[in-house]
Amino acid sequence: MCLTREGKKLLPHIYELTRVMDTLREAAKKESDPDGELRVVSGETLLSYRMPQVLQRFRQRAPKVRLSLQSLNCYVIRDALLNDEADVGVFYRVGNDDALNRRELGEQSLVLVASPQIADVDFTEPGRHNACSFIINEPQCVFRQIFESTLRQRRSTVENTIELLSIESIKRCVAANIGVSYLPRFAVEKELESGELIELPFGEQSQTITAMCAHHAGKAVSPAMHTFIQCVEESFVAG
Incomplete structure (x- = not known):
C-alpha cells in the first residue's frame, strides 16, 4: 500500500501529533503518581496482624508518599476521619458513620x-x-x-x-x-x-466485628489514598 501525495504531506503532522500525545500521556502519568503526605489511622490488632502486608504493598507502589501511621481506638478513628484529622482509617465499625465512605473488609x-x-x-x-x-x-x-x-x-x-x-x-x-x-x-x-x-x-x-477501610465521604480521594485503599482491599482478600 502506497500513500498518495496528499497523504505524504500529512505525515509530518501525524508524527507531531503522536509526539504531543506521548508527551501528554507521560505528563498525566507523572501527575497521577502518588506523592505528598498520607495520614493513616488503624486499630491495634489490625495494625499489628493485618497491616504489615498492606504497608509492604503500599511502599512498593508509592515510594514517594510520606506515610503517617498511628494506632488509635476505633471511636477515636471514626471521629478523626469525620473531623479531617486523618485521611484513611482501617478499623472496626462502631456506628454513627453515615458521613464516611466505607469499604467493608469482612467479618472478624x-x-x-x-x-x-x-x-x-x-x-x-x-x-x-x-x-x-x-x-x-x-x-x-x-x-x-x-x-x-x-x-x-x-x-x-x-x-x-x-x-x-x-x-x-x-x-x-x-x-x-x-x-x-x-x-x-x-x-x-x-x-x-x-x-x-x-x-x-x-x-x-x-x-x-466488621473490619473496614474508610475515609470522609466529602474528601477528594488523592492518588495516594486510592493506592492505599487498593492495597488494603487486596491484602484482606489474600488473607
Missing part, C-alpha cells in the same frame, strides 16, 4: 482464649462467677464491650479486669494463666495452633 470472629492450665471456669453458664481475671485493653475497646455486654446479659461475673496497653502483652499474660481474654481470632491463630492458648466455649455461634 472473636474468640475467648485462656492458658491450657486454666481450671474451673465456664463462661456459658448464666449467673456464674468465674474466679479469674479478664485481661484486655481500654474500656472503649470494641471486643471488650461485646464481652462485657454478653456477661451482663448472662448475669455472669469475673474476679477482676486487668487493663494492658498492647495485645502482645495481653496474650503473654493469658498464656501465663493470669486470666482470660476475648480477641479477634486472627490475632491469636498462631498461639491456638501451637497449643500455647486454648479456646474456651462462649456461645453457640462466634460473635463477630
Whole structure:
C-alpha cells in the first residue's frame, strides 16, 4: 500500500501529533503518581496482624508518599476521619458513620482464649462467677464491650479486669494463666495452633466485628489514598 501525495504531506503532522500525545500521556502519568503526605489511622490488632502486608504493598507502589501511621481506638478513628484529622482509617465499625465512605473488609470472629492450665471456669453458664481475671485493653475497646455486654446479659461475673496497653502483652499474660481474654481470632491463630492458648466455649455461634477501610465521604480521594485503599482491599482478600 502506497500513500498518495496528499497523504505524504500529512505525515509530518501525524508524527507531531503522536509526539504531543506521548508527551501528554507521560505528563498525566507523572501527575497521577502518588506523592505528598498520607495520614493513616488503624486499630491495634489490625495494625499489628493485618497491616504489615498492606504497608509492604503500599511502599512498593508509592515510594514517594510520606506515610503517617498511628494506632488509635476505633471511636477515636471514626471521629478523626469525620473531623479531617486523618485521611484513611482501617478499623472496626462502631456506628454513627453515615458521613464516611466505607469499604467493608469482612467479618472478624472473636474468640475467648485462656492458658491450657486454666481450671474451673465456664463462661456459658448464666449467673456464674468465674474466679479469674479478664485481661484486655481500654474500656472503649470494641471486643471488650461485646464481652462485657454478653456477661451482663448472662448475669455472669469475673474476679477482676486487668487493663494492658498492647495485645502482645495481653496474650503473654493469658498464656501465663493470669486470666482470660476475648480477641479477634486472627490475632491469636498462631498461639491456638501451637497449643500455647486454648479456646474456651462462649456461645453457640462466634460473635463477630466488621473490619473496614474508610475515609470522609466529602474528601477528594488523592492518588495516594486510592493506592492505599487498593492495597488494603487486596491484602484482606489474600488473607
